[in-house]
Amino acid sequence: MKRVMLTVAYDGTNYHGWQLQPNVITIESVLNENLSALLKDDIRVIGASRTDTGVHALGNIAVFDTHARMPAEKFSYALNQRLPEDIRIQSSKEVPLNFHPRKQDSRKTYEYKIQNSDFPMPVLRLYAHFTYVPLDIGLMRRAAAYLKGTHDFKSFCSIHSAAETTVRTIFDADVEKVGDMITIRVTGSGFLYNMVRIIAGTLMEVGRGNLLPEDITGILEACDRAKAGPTAPACGLTLAKYEFTNLSLLRLEDA
Amino acid sequence: MKRVMLTVAYDGTNYHGWQLQPNVITIESVLNENLSALLKDDIRVIGASRTDTGVHALGNIAVFDTHARMPAEKFSYALNQRLPEDIRIQSSKEVPLNFHPRKQDSRKTYEYKIQNSDFPMPVLRLYAHFTYVPLDIGLMRRAAAYLKGTHDFKSFCSIHSAAETTVRTIFDADVEKVGDMITIRVTGSGFLYNMVRIIAGTLMEVGRGNLLPEDITGILEACDRAKAGPTAPACGLTLAKYEFTNLSLLRLEDA
Numbered sequence: 001m002k003r004v005m006l007t008v009a010y011d012g013t014n015y016h017g018w019q020l021q022p023n024v025i026t027i028e029s030v031l032n033e034n035l036s037a038l039l040k041d042d043i044r045v046i047g048a049s050r051t052d053t054g055v056h057a058l059g060n061i062a063v064f065d066t067h068a069r070m071p072a073e074k075f076s077y078a079l080n081q082r083l084p085e086d087i088r089i090q091s092s093k094e095v096p097l098n099f100h101p102r103k104q105d106s107r108k109t110y111e112y113k114i115q116n117s118d119f120p121m122p123v124l125r126l127y128a129h130f131t132y133v134p135l136d137i138g139l140m141r142r143a144a145a146y147l148k149g150t151h152d153f154k155s156f157c158s159i160h161s162a163a164e165t166t167v168r169t170i171f172d173a174d175v176e177k178v179g180d181m182i183t184i185r186v187t188g189s190g191f192l193y194n195m196v197r198i199i200a201g202t203l204m205e206v207g208r209g210n211l212l213p214e215d216i217t218g219i220l221e222a223c224d225r226a227k228a229g230p231t232a233p234a235c236g237l238t239l240a241k242y243e244f245t246n247l248s249l250l251r252l253e254d255a
Numbered sequence: 256m257k258r259v260m261l262t263v264a265y266d267g268t269n270y271h272g273w274q275l276q277p278n279v280i281t282i283e284s285v286l287n288e289n290l291s292a293l294l295k296d297d298i299r300v301i302g303a304s305r306t307d308t309g310v311h312a313l314g315n316i317a318v319f320d321t322h323a324r325m326p327a328e329k330f331s332y333a334l335n336q337r338l339p340e341d342i343r344i345q346s347s348k349e350v351p352l353n354f355h356p357r358k359q360d361s362r363k364t365y366e367y368k369i370q371n372s373d374f375p376m377p378v379l380r381l382y383a384h385f386t387y388v389p390l391d392i393g394l395m396r397r398a399a400a401y402l403k404g405t406h407d408f409k410s411f412c413s414i415h416s417a418a419e420t421t422v423r424t425i426f427d428a429d430v431e432k433v434g435d436m437i438t439i440r441v442t443g444s445g446f447l448y449n450m451v452r453i454i455a456g457t458l459m460e461v462g463r464g465n466l467l468p469e470d471i472t473g474i475l476e477a478c479d480r481a482k483a484g485p486t487a488p489a490c491g492l493t494l495a496k497y498e499f500t501n502l503s504l505l506r507l508e509d510a
Contacts, residue, residue: 009374009376009377009378010377011377011378011380056377056378058376058378076374080374085375085377085380086377086380087377088374088375088376088377089374090373090374090376091373091374118345118346119264119331119335119343119344119345119346120340120343121264121313121343121345122264122265122266122311122340122341122342122343123264123266123311123313123381123382123493125266125340125341126378127378238378
């Protein structure tokens with residue numbers, strides 16, 4: 001038996017998010033189906049981040065166990081032969097049997113993209129939210145800085161969340177603009193349900209002048225979802241990077 | 256009567272190219288249909304560049320004539336309300352009645368994108384060609400330089416072309432790489448059928464070492480399609496910019 005870790009990239013446009021659900025196609029269901037067919041066994045992956053409907057990923061993480069003798073590094077090639085072209089394994093490697101992707105210290109980086117111009121550019125429409133309302137990047141960047149550190153992010157959490165604690169740590173939060181494309185980039189140890197989309201919606205309110213950068217402090221302190229901005233649309237969100245901070249846990253020889 | 260010029264951006268993935276053809280959906284057919292419905296008149300646009308099936312545009316040009324009293328600048332807004340989301344007018348303005356987009360001196364810039372890494376990234380798959388074969392950018396850039404100037408591009412023209420002359424002028428041709436994304440950018444006064452895709456296919460042959468940069472000279476001199484590289488896939492190609500060099504022709508007061 002071995003445990004194999006997959007780095008999974010996908011275009012979330014045509015999926016009902018990551019997580020297995022009845023009667024809809026999800027990233028997890030497609031991975032299970034194709035791995036099971038490949039290995040002629042009932043394979044169930046464990047995913048690291050349960051991205052929402054329409055959210056993209058450059059590198060989400062999944063693990064699965066198998067008795068197959070195929071070297072772990074070959075799974076990326078074998079699986080990509082079967083997967084639809086909007087899901088592609090970027091790498092596969094063996095990890096210790098006790099490695100669980102949601103129970104390790106990690107740094108996740110999400111990017112939220114906003115095309116800010118008079119009219120939307122069709123080739124960007126699936127991967128960026130569009131708004132013609134001019135956004136002030138300087139204000140958004142100042143607001144983002146208030147999010148850094150360890151805070152109770154209850155105001156930035158969808159009320160549907162069942163999280164035990166709403167305290168999270170943001171290592172970095174910044175906003176950049178190249179041409180008419182704004183990127184909000186947030187790195188943290190973990191995120192609450194819809195947290196990055198609510199951060200994006202709130203920073204947009206700052207960018208258009210409806211909130212001040214320093215209002216972020218009060219919004220955090222209120223612990224009230226109604227104080228933050230709206231949840232920005234899913235298409236603009238991409239899970240850009242997933243890193244495990246304790247690399248020794250990934251090493252087979254240390255298992 | 257006035258003539259209105261539209262700058263048209265589109266995602267070419269779901270269209271049989273620009274040009275009107277029976278029984279298929281093209282950018283031109285969708286523009287004609289929506290303009291005719293908007294203006295309750297039989298409107299036919301004249302396009303500047305007849306892009307192929309699957310090719311994208313950030314700013315192709317079309318003109319049409321109308322008796323409608325709507326100010327020319329408003330057409331972008333009115334038309335975008337009706338168009339499918341993979342076509343968006345970026346601007347509309349009145350031009351002299353004798354302005355014909357294919358009969359004016361112009362500079363067109365095409366970009367050909369290649370994702371060069373071990374595995375394709377799904378969010379790029381509709382807008383970049385993928386190859387895992389490592390490409391040497393330095394060699395490709397040196398090869399591109401040989402294309403600059405006025406040459407007979409018969410070797411870089413699909414044999415299906417009906418062009419009267421195969422002599423064209425390339426103002427600029429360069430290759431850049433950001434991360435694993437290679438962009439071939441070519442600016443010229445005009446392009447033959449499939450010319451940029453054959454240039455891209457040929458530069459890729461140089462990048463993988465099958466041709467030398469200086470071989471471009473011999474390929475041009477041969478005037479033989481078989482000497483150049485293959486036609487690279489359509490999805491990687493985008494008409495990035497369309498500029499008219501004699502701006503006085505666009506001015507109403509000079510008409």
